[in-house]
Amino acid sequence: MTSASPDASLSALPTTVRTTATATATGLLTPSTLPYGRAEDVLCWLHGDPAQGLLGWGEAARFEVSGPDRFARAAAWWDQTVARFEIDDQVQVAGSGPLLFGSFSFEDDDRSVLVMPRVVLGVSAGQAFVTTVDGADPSASTQPLRSPGPLTWSDGQVSDEAYKKLVAAAVTAIRSGDLNKVVTARDALARAKEPLDVRALLARLSARYPQCWTYAVDGLVGATPELLVRRQGDLIFSRVLAGTGWRGGAAGSGRENPDDAVTAFLTGSGKNAEEHRYAAVSAAEALGPYCAELDVPDQPSVLRLANVVHLSTDLTGRLARPVSVLELAGALHPTAAVCGTPTPVAAAYIRSAGGLDRDRYAGPTGWLDAAGNGEFGIALRCAQVSGGTARLYAGGGIVADSVPENELDETYAKLAALRDALENA
Numbered sequence: 001m002t003s004a005s006p007d008a009s010l011s012a013l014p015t016t017v018r019t020t021a022t023a024t025a026t027g028l029l030t031p032s033t034l035p036y037g038r039a040e041d042v043l044c045w046l047h048g049d050p051a052q053g054l055l056g057w058g059e060a061a062r063f064e065v066s067g068p069d070r071f072a073r074a075a076a077w078w079d080q081t082v083a084r085f086e087i088d089d090q091v092q093v094a095g096s097g098p099l100l101f102g103s104f105s106f107e108d109d110d111r112s113v114l115v116m117p118r119v120v121l122g123v124s125a126g127q128a129f130v131t132t133v134d135g136a137d138p139s140a141s142t143q144p145l146r147s148p149g150p151l152t153w154s155d156g157q158v159s160d161e162a163y164k165k166l167v168a169a170a171v172t173a174i175r176s177g178d179l180n181k182v183v184t185a186r187d188a189l190a191r192a193k194e195p196l197d198v199r200a201l202l203a204r205l206s207a208r209y210p211q212c213w214t215y216a217v218d219g220l221v222g223a224t225p226e227l228l229v230r231r232q233g234d235l236i237f238s239r240v241l242a243g244t245g246w247r248g249g250a251a252g253s254g255r256e257n258p259d260d261a262v263t264a265f266l267t268g269s270g271k272n273a274e275e276h277r278y279a280a281v282s283a284a285e286a287l288g289p290y291c292a293e294l295d296v297p298d299q300p301s302v303l304r305l306a307n308v309v310h311l312s313t314d315l316t317g318r319l320a321r322p323v324s325v326l327e328l329a330g331a332l333h334p335t336a337a338v339c340g341t342p343t344p345v346a347a348a349y350i351r352s353a354g355g356l357d358r359d360r361y362a363g364p365t366g367w368l369d370a371a372g373n374g375e376f377g378i379a380l381r382c383a384q385v386s387g388g389t390a391r392l393y394a395g396g397g398i399v400a401d402s403v404p405e406n407e408l409d410e411t412y413a414k415l416a417a418l419r420d421a422l423e424n425a
């Protein structure tokens with residue numbers, strides 16, 4: 001599925017893109033700068049404290065695509081589109097000039113969405129800038145952030161009981177076949193009386209999770225700790241996570257994991273270390289063919305977030321030839337962290353197990369510029385927001401000795417990121 005034939009969509013496309021420096025202080029790149037509007041209209045990529053990154057609104061161009069070649073088709077559409085622009089980029093930093101936000105489906109046959117905003121506010125390397133398309137007015141008529149008000153919670157497609165059965169079935173399949181690890185997932189639904197203000201969720205997420213990348217593309221909103229790939233010139237970076245510990249109070253589950261035991265559990269557990277090593281090596285194998293140099297640390301580090309801790313490995317490399325961040329994201333997806341191992345066996349198991357429709361959850365989500373530089377995270381710790389409804393997603397890696405109750409707790413700990421943002425925004 002594409003939104004239109006390439007020629008038809010190109011004729012309606014914008015022609016001029018202009019980036020100028022602004023005096024905006026770094027601390028002012030906040031979601032409250034965005035105009036209030038539908039969840040689907042908010043575009044965001046923020047990281048750090050004070051936050052740097054990109055906020056976008058308005059739709060200058062959109063491309064929807066599905067299929068196993070969706071990354072290549074999106075890259076071809078963007079190259080063709082960019083070639084027609086008259087570009088005046090007075091800043092020349094990461095994210096300046098023509099910019100595309102994108103969010104790809106986990107499975108091949110669901111919808112992936114790419115949106116070029118009409119206005120972008122950015123801060124990169126301490127430099128603030130604004131990009132406008134076809135002379136768009138960059139001054140947003142802002143409104144105060146709106147809190148969601150009282151929420152009603154209900155099961156999504158996969159209830160607590162259904163999730164425990166899904167985990168138990170996965171354990172049986174792992175013990176009896178050639179599957180080593182598979183990532184199962186579930187959802188939960190929150191309903192508010194009024195349409196949700198995505199800006200308020202983003203503000204809460206970026207303040208609480210500065211080490212994560214807070215994102216929004218076409219209503220998919222979250223703060224991911226896992227950066228699938230960054231490409232800037234010939235440098236690449238990827239943060240691989242696998243292995244999760246969580247603090248007490250998995251959202252009222254009654255089963256607690258004491259705070260000081262978490263790191264010891266993660267670093268002391270052979271199972272976690274082995275699973276993590278496998279995830280890091282498989283990411284390195286996907287990136288290797290593109291790289292002249294690739295550094296893979298021997299030992300993982302511990303990434304501490306407000307709700308969970310993870311084993312984490314940062315890969316850094318130098319490309320052997322220029323290649324779009326979209327091609328790199330396509331080569332890495334799906335990683336062992338969100339699919340399992342061996343990849344084809346785990347992917348087939350996920351399709352046949354009758355669990356959750358993932359849509360864009362666990363798919364690559366991020367941005368790219370005219371030269372194919374950019375950043376794509378894995379869409380985790382997220383919700384699909386539409387009107388007053390949010391569908392929250394969470395999952396975890398299942399291995400031969402996984403225990404369904406513990407796995408359910410792990411999803412609660414992961415869901416807490418969005419749950420807290422909804423309840424306290």
Ligand SMILES: C=C(O[C@@H]1C=C(C(=O)O)C=C[C@H]1O)C(=O)O
Nearest residue numbers: 242243244337380394395396397
């Ligand atoms: C699948 C999720 O997280 C992934 C699974 C992890 C695990 O199994 O330990 C850790 C981080 C992520 O790679 C999720 O957050 O929904």
